[in-house]
Amino acid sequence: MKKIFALLITLTFLVTTLAACSGSTSKDAANPKEEATKQKEIVVILKNNTAPFFISVAEGAKAAGEELGANVTVKTPVETAEGSGNEQQIQLAEETIVSKADCVVMCPVDSQAIIPVMKQLKDANIPVVNLNTRISDNTMYKTFVGLENYNQGYDTAKALFEGMGKKGKIFIIEGSTGAQTSIDRVKGALAAVEEYPDIQVVAQQSANYSRAEAMNVVQNLLQSYPDVNGIFCCNDEMALGSVEAVDAAGKTGSILISGQDANDDACAAIREGKIYVTSFGNPYMQGYTSVQAAIDLLGDKEVKDFYEVQTLVVDKKNVDTFKDKK
Amino acid sequence: MLKRIKKLDVSGVAVGDIVLFLFFCVAAENFLNGYNFILILRNSCTLLVASIGMTLAILVSQIDLSVGSVVSMSAVMVAILNNAGCPLILTILATLAMGALVGLINGILISKFKLDFWVVTFSTMSIMAGLALVIADGATVSTQNEVLDFIGNGKILGVYTVIWITALVCAIMILVLKKTKFGYNVYSIGGSATVAGVSGVKVVKNRTMVYVLSGIFSAISGIMIAGMTNSGSPTVGNEYTFSAMAAVVIGGTSFDGGKGGIVGTICGTLLLKILASGLSLMGIPSTWQKATIGIVILVLIITDVVSEKRKNIKGLRRVYQDVD
Amino acid sequence: MLTKKQNLIDLLSRVAILVVVVAVLAIIKTESFWTVENIRQVVFQQAPYTILMAFGMSLAIISKGIDISMASVMVLSSYLSAKFFQQGNYILGILVAAGIGVGFGISNGLLISKIKIEPYIATFSIDFIALGLAYVVCNGKYIYGFPAGFRSLTNGSLIFGFPNIALITMAVFVLLYILTRKTTYGRGLYSIGHNKEVARLSGMKVDQILLSVYVINGVLAALTGVLYLSRLNAADPSIKGSLTMDSIAAALIGGIPFGGGKGSVLNTVVGALIIIFIRNGMNIMNISTNWQSAVVGFVILFSILYEILLKKLMIALGKKKEYM
Numbered sequence: 001m002k003k004i005f006a007l008l009i010t011l012t013f014l015v016t017t018l019a020a021c022s023g024s025t026s027k028d029a030a031n032p033k034e035e036a037t038k039q040k041e042i043v044v045i046l047k048n049n050t051a052p053f054f055i056s057v058a059e060g061a062k063a064a065g066e067e068l069g070a071n072v073t074v075k076t077p078v079e080t081a082e083g084s085g086n087e088q089q090i091q092l093a094e095e096t097i098v099s100k101a102d103c104v105v106m107c108p109v110d111s112q113a114i115i116p117v118m119k120q121l122k123d124a125n126i127p128v129v130n131l132n133t134r135i136s137d138n139t140m141y142k143t144f145v146g147l148e149n150y151n152q153g154y155d156t157a158k159a160l161f162e163g164m165g166k167k168g169k170i171f172i173i174e175g176s177t178g179a180q181t182s183i184d185r186v187k188g189a190l191a192a193v194e195e196y197p198d199i200q201v202v203a204q205q206s207a208n209y210s211r212a213e214a215m216n217v218v219q220n221l222l223q224s225y226p227d228v229n230g231i232f233c234c235n236d237e238m239a240l241g242s243v244e245a246v247d248a249a250g251k252t253g254s255i256l257i258s259g260q261d262a263n264d265d266a267c268a269a270i271r272e273g274k275i276y277v278t279s280f281g282n283p284y285m286q287g288y289t290s291v292q293a294a295i296d297l298l299g300d301k302e303v304k305d306f307y308e309v310q311t312l313v314v315d316k317k318n319v320d321t322f323k324d325k326k
Numbered sequence: 327m328l329k330r331i332k333k334l335d336v337s338g339v340a341v342g343d344i345v346l347f348l349f350f351c352v353a354a355e356n357f358l359n360g361y362n363f364i365l366i367l368r369n370s371c372t373l374l375v376a377s378i379g380m381t382l383a384i385l386v387s388q389i390d391l392s393v394g395s396v397v398s399m400s401a402v403m404v405a406i407l408n409n410a411g412c413p414l415i416l417t418i419l420a421t422l423a424m425g426a427l428v429g430l431i432n433g434i435l436i437s438k439f440k441l442d443f444w445v446v447t448f449s450t451m452s453i454m455a456g457l458a459l460v461i462a463d464g465a466t467v468s469t470q471n472e473v474l475d476f477i478g479n480g481k482i483l484g485v486y487t488v489i490w491i492t493a494l495v496c497a498i499m500i501l502v503l504k505k506t507k508f509g510y511n512v513y514s515i516g517g518s519a520t521v522a523g524v525s526g527v528k529v530v531k532n533r534t535m536v537y538v539l540s541g542i543f544s545a546i547s548g549i550m551i552a553g554m555t556n557s558g559s560p561t562v563g564n565e566y567t568f569s570a571m572a573a574v575v576i577g578g579t580s581f582d583g584g585k586g587g588i589v590g591t592i593c594g595t596l597l598l599k600i601l602a603s604g605l606s607l608m609g610i611p612s613t614w615q616k617a618t619i620g621i622v623i624l625v626l627i628i629t630d631v632v633s634e635k636r637k638n639i640k641g642l643r644r645v646y647q648d649v650d
Numbered sequence: 651m652l653t654k655k656q657n658l659i660d661l662l663s664r665v666a667i668l669v670v671v672v673a674v675l676a677i678i679k680t681e682s683f684w685t686v687e688n689i690r691q692v693v694f695q696q697a698p699y700t701i702l703m704a705f706g707m708s709l710a711i712i713s714k715g716i717d718i719s720m721a722s723v724m725v726l727s728s729y730l731s732a733k734f735f736q737q738g739n740y741i742l743g744i745l746v747a748a749g750i751g752v753g754f755g756i757s758n759g760l761l762i763s764k765i766k767i768e769p770y771i772a773t774f775s776i777d778f779i780a781l782g783l784a785y786v787v788c789n790g791k792y793i794y795g796f797p798a799g800f801r802s803l804t805n806g807s808l809i810f811g812f813p814n815i816a817l818i819t820m821a822v823f824v825l826l827y828i829l830t831r832k833t834t835y836g837r838g839l840y841s842i843g844h845n846k847e848v849a850r851l852s853g854m855k856v857d858q859i860l861l862s863v864y865v866i867n868g869v870l871a872a873l874t875g876v877l878y879l880s881r882l883n884a885a886d887p888s889i890k891g892s893l894t895m896d897s898i899a900a901a902l903i904g905g906i907p908f909g910g911g912k913g914s915v916l917n918t919v920v921g922a923l924i925i926i927f928i929r930n931g932m933n934i935m936n937i938s939t940n941w942q943s944a945v946v947g948f949v950i951l952f953s954i955l956y957e958i959l960l961k962k963l964m965i966a967l968g969k970k971k972e973y974m
Contacts, residue, residue, distance in 0.1 A: 048612075049611065049612055049613060049785075049790070050613070050785050050788065050790060050887060051790060052790040052791065052792065054790075055789065055790035073609060075606060075612070076612045077612065078602070078612045078615045078616050078619070086555070086559060086562065087369075087372075087551075087562065088602075090554075090555070091365070091369050091602070091603070091606075092606060094365050094369075095356075095362070095365070095603070095606060095607060097361065098356050098359055098361050098362045098365065098607070099355065099356040099607065100356070110466050110555075110557070110559055111466075112466045112467075112468040112555070112556070112557040112559075113466055113555035113556070113557045113559050113562075114555075115468075115555075115556055115557075116475070116478070116479055116554060116555055116556050120479075136468065174939075177459060177464045177465075177560075177561065177939060177940060178462075178464050178465045178466055178559065178560065178561060183465060202936075203936045204936070205933055205936065205938075205939055206464075206938075206939040208888075208891070208939075209888070210886075210888035210889075210891055211882055211884060211886045211888055211889075212878065212881075212882055212886060212888055212889045212891060213888070213891055215881070215882060216696050216929070216930075216933075217933050219691055219695070219696070220688075220691075220692075220929075220930050220933035220934050221933055221934070221936075223682045223683065223685065223687065223688040223691070223934055224679065224681075224682035224934045224935075224936070225682075237886070237888065240794075240882075240883075240884065241882065244881070244882060244883055248695070248805070263792075264792075264794070265792055265794040265884065268794060268795065435954075439958055440961075441954050441957065441958070442902075442907045442908060442909065442954070443908075444898075444902065444907070444908035445902045445907070445908075445950060445953075445954050446951075446954065448898065448899065448902055448947075448950060449902075449947045449948070449950035449951040449954070450947065450951075451947065452899070452943050452944065452946050452947025452948075452950065453943075453944050453947035453948060453951065454947075455943045455944070455947075456940065456941060456942065456943035456944020456945065456946075456947060457944055459940035459941075459943065459944075460938075460940045460941060460944065463940075464938070464939075464940050568718075568774065571770060571771075571774075572771060572774050575768055575770060575771045576771065580768065581768050581770065613782060613785040613786045613789075614782065614786060615782070616778050616779075616781055616782030616785065617778065617779045617781075617782025617783050617786065618782070619778055619782075620774075620775040620776065620777070620778025620779035620780075620782060621775070621779060623771070623774070623775045623778070624761070624772070624775040624776075624779070627767050627768075627771055627772070627775070628761070628765055628767065631765055631766055631767050632765065
């Protein structure tokens with residue numbers, strides 16, 4: 001009986017598949033005139049939609065869709081555990097072939113592992129705009145919109161070192177293990193360290209981009225290096241965690257902290273003097289520009305290789321005004 | 327006819343599969359699409375193969391938490407060995423051997439030394455996950471190999487290679503569980519290890535074999551992932567352990583052991599993937615997707631369990647069941 | 651059930667592991683690790699969160715179940731109650747947080763005791779639902795900045811030398827210890843862990859006890875969530891971190907086996923401290939985070955190999971049968 005049941009299920013599946021296959025091919029023969037006047041379907045695939053950064057990116061992307069006339073859908077992985085977002089992104093990318101998207105904006109969790117599916121998109125003639133985190137193979141995308149995380153790390157680190165008086169000991173607090181953004185920012189920071197001979201990196205640990213973990217890690221590190229002068233964090237969340245750790249140790253003010261992203265909480269901390277510097281990645285503009293580039297691509301307009309969204313170092317001086325510079 | 331359907335172990339989740347499937351055909355644009363079905367099948371492959379090992383472990387009333395970590399480790403191993411110039415066939419064999427070795431260690435510690443299986447597999451899970459990170463130096467290792475890429479992304483006779491591999495593994499294991507002595511032993515150990523032992527089943531050997539197989543299947547899954555992504559990510563298997571457990575349990579294999587099977591796991595895995603695809607194509611934001619998936623699983627399990635309660639078989643079995 | 655002597659030996663063996671870990675770290679990094687400040691910080695400020703969550707996990711494990719939804723319930727309750735605490739409306743804040751904890755706890759409890767769903771899959775689904783809801787509610791807006799009065803929950807010291815959070819944790823510990831070791835309720839809990847049917851037949855209100863376990867877990871999760879608000883000065887979904895895994899590891903290292911019916915909250919504290927000290931030590935020694943998972947795994951492995959030795963000891967003492 002079980003066998004018959006299993007057979008029935010398989011048959012249903014096969015029959016529906018065949019029916020659907022023939023169904024979808026007939027769809028293609030639809031009115032070409034209709035296709036031309038239809039709005040372009042742009043699918044934006046982000047790393048998640050739980051971080052404030054990416055929520056801004058999504059807002060920017062959708063706004064661009066409304067203003068410039070395209071149908072923008074934002075998709076993100078459901079699993080937020082480290083490493084699993086990649087498999088889901090692959091599935092989301094494959095779905096764009098199913099849903100016949102016109103263009104895909106991709107911000108990959110894993111710059112290497114996403115390449116095969118990008119190849120599939122290429123074969124399906126769906127152009128790709130790479131957003132925020134570079135895909136490791138630049139033949140897989142038409143243009144890159146974003147900032148160089150390397151530069152972001154470099155600029156912020158420099159600002160931090162200047163604030164420290166060009167000398168002292170620092171911690172480097174990394175982001176999630178394997179995250180491309182973290183790897184690049186740290187590279188940038190280390191490059192800056194090369195230029196300042198009196199700056200010494202005494203510890204480098206990961207806090208997984210988490211405020212809570214950073215607080216624990218920095219508290220622990222302060223035990224070994226109580227005389228540290230600066231903490232370079234790969235994002236604002238960890239910087240805020242470091243702030244709490246430094247506060248708890250009673251060292252507020254004697255340790256300069258830097259972050260990345262310039263989210264609201266970090267700006268508040270800058271105003272209070274608890275964080276020294278962060279950098280604004282302009283997520284809204286990143287999202288906006290990426291959709292704009294996608295639309296230009298589809299409209300056969302001239303498209304640059306690299307749309308660099310300017311990063312802005314944010315400190316006490318410009319914390320209230322930096323957002324006006326769109 | 328209905329009564330006979332109800333007797334099937336997998337009826338609940340299979341019905342759920344069909345119901346959801348039909349629902350999404352109507353509710354989600356582009357779901358009813360040949361290419362999409364193939365995608366769902368293809369995307370189920372890696373989880374399914376890893377879940378087969380988990381199914382075996384749960385059938386003998388134990389568990390293998392190290393599944394996810396062996397998957398990660400395998401993917402990394404394939405990438406690194408390939409980059410080091412090792413011929414692919416050797417790479418694959420070495421990776422399978424690694425999986426088998428981890429399984430062997432699990433099996434021996436658990437069955438021979440009688441250590442708690444949660445503790446042993448939890449520790450092998452942690453160790454393998456950590457080693458994968460260390461060997462890969464915290465980042466995804468990219469790798470290029472035509473044959474590997476063919477395994478992951480190629481097609482044989484129009485069907486994806488991974489689907490062939492998965493179908494083959496499933497078919498073999500279903501037959502093994504049904505027709506071989508080993509399969510019979512697995513079910514009897516799951517029913518009651520003491521009774522099985524008394525009636526001549528070599529409990530230690532069989533349970534160890536289960537873990538070795540689980541390790542091998544996890545390794546196969548990792549190899550497939552390495553092929554599909556042309557890289558080895560040390561964190562790729564992080565969710566696999568828990569998802570595999572869910573797929574197996576949803577599929578009707580109970581933690582008590584001795585009940586359920588691979589067909590159920592196939593249905594369970596398909597359920598998770600159909601859900602994911604359907605919700606995504608419906609355009610539901612991912613924040614709502616997570617909660618929805620939880621609710622659907624819950625509803626399915628509740629209906630399944632409630633209809634189970636009407637069967638008296640479970641009550642009778644418990645009287646003879648052992649506390650292992 | 652184990653005799654008091656065996657329980658004591660088991661506990662002391664775990665304490666011995668803790669002592670070894672601390673001693674090794676103290677020798678390697680005396681100036682930084684072995685200081686009053688560091689030890690106090692680890693034990694009184696960092697450990698409590700893991701300890702509280704591990705308490706919940708332990709209770710579930712003792713009853714032969716598991717609760718992997720605690721971390722998500724913690725995030726949800728912290729998020730929903732944050733606004734009230736920020737406005738200084740403490741009573742409402744506590745009510746909301748407790749409400750969420752109790753609500754999800756009851757859901758878990760009913761699913762497991764009344765509808766008789768496997769604890770793993772029940773809490774797995776609830777975990778998805780709770781976390782999904784948390785992300786929907788959060789929507790990327792982190793809530794920052796809490797009044798000093800609220801922060802004194804973790805910063806302040808009612809009794810000199812002991813941060814309030816440590817006092818709270820100790821109070822919870824005492825409560826749970828008395829509840830589980832000194833009351834009929836506790837005895838019921840352990841017998842359910844040994845054999846649910848026998849417990850039921852001997853008159854224990856099995857369903858009610860199981861329900862209450864998960865409700866307690868919900869409350870513990872909510873409490874931890876509120877405490878995190880105070881420590882971090884923000885509502886932050888990343889607090890979920892690796893808490894689920896850590897609390898399982900804490901229970902395992904501490905000596906609470908998944909077979910149920912054995913172990914106490916004392917074991918949990920020891921196990922949690924071992925894990926926290928390992929992480930603390932590795933940070934201090936600036937060892938790459940990649941190694942942390944592997945080291946924790948090795949320590950767990952060591953602790954169970956250690957258990958083999960203990961078992962040999964038990965046999966030597968002639969008490970083999972009861973120990974199994």
